[in-house]
Amino acid sequence: MAQKIADETDRRILKELVADARLTNNELAERVGLSASPCLRRLRRLEETGVIRGYTALVDPSIDGWTMTAIATVTLSRQHEDEIVMFEEAVRGWDEVLECHLVTGSRDYVLKVMSAGLEQYERFIKEKIARLKCVASIETSFVMNTIKERRV
């Protein structure tokens, strides 16, 4: 594997860019205590080695009317290879699903789902998730309030 270890300066670069990805290189250099060109060289290296995977804008989801968030846990009826593949493929294609993790414990998957409201959520469950034969049970918790939501 390529060398990915970041020194203290790299870490400061990462910290600044996590806080504001649209910083100019000059501004970034000043904040981390470098001049512009070594700062840019470090930044490119962080991008090329995959330490920085990309940059994204954080958009208020409510402007699309997606105001309701839910956490759904799913168990599959049997854990055959092909059923798992089918479930995961389906999940990747659904816009409502923000996150999906395979987990240890009594349930198989934890999903974070966004929708426009209760009715749309119900439709998502009935017409998408429950329609998959491999799904044995679904349990939903609705998010009343988000206390924290961080990037890495």
Add this chain to the structure above:
Amino acid sequence: MAQKIADETDRRILKELVADARLTNNELAERVGLSASPCLRRLRRLEETGVIRGYTALVDPSIDGWTMTAIATVTLSRQHEDEIVMFEEAVRGWDEVLECHLVTGSRDYVLKVMSAGLEQYERFIKEKIARLKCVASIETSFVMNTIKERRV
């Protein structure tokens, strides 16, 4: 409330910036079919009205050695106002906690937690979460695989 409704052009701006937040304004303008100055004006308006909440770099978490992800659900012993406030304040201050949501159902909070391994996770539970008097029970599922993880 200020006008937040985004028209088709605004939506294209958002889409491009979600895909790559470090696009230059000129590049952005070209992609959405505007010239630079109205594009920048729209961008600033989206920022000022809170449609765009910020920009962030996506950093590979493994460079910090934070390779293990867990979903923890927590119930509080009693739901008194001050206990809730105390719990939420504590959670906000812990670096291990990436997300924390107050949810409906049998459990009170769902947390996404990152740590360097089992030992560090155990320490997090014992020395931080379980030390809060208001916490009645904790249940952990470890993430074996992440099928999907999207931005809004």
Add this chain to the structure above:
DNA sequence: CTTGAAATTCCCAGATA
């Protein structure tokens, strides 16, 4: 450090209500 590119501001033109 220099050269070319980008951001940002200001002003004007056309559409719309």
Add this chain to the structure above:
DNA sequence: TATCTGGGAATTTCAAG
């Protein structure tokens, strides 16, 4: 006409060899 949105030019700042 008053308002909203796009375009272009000039100035300052930035990127990159």
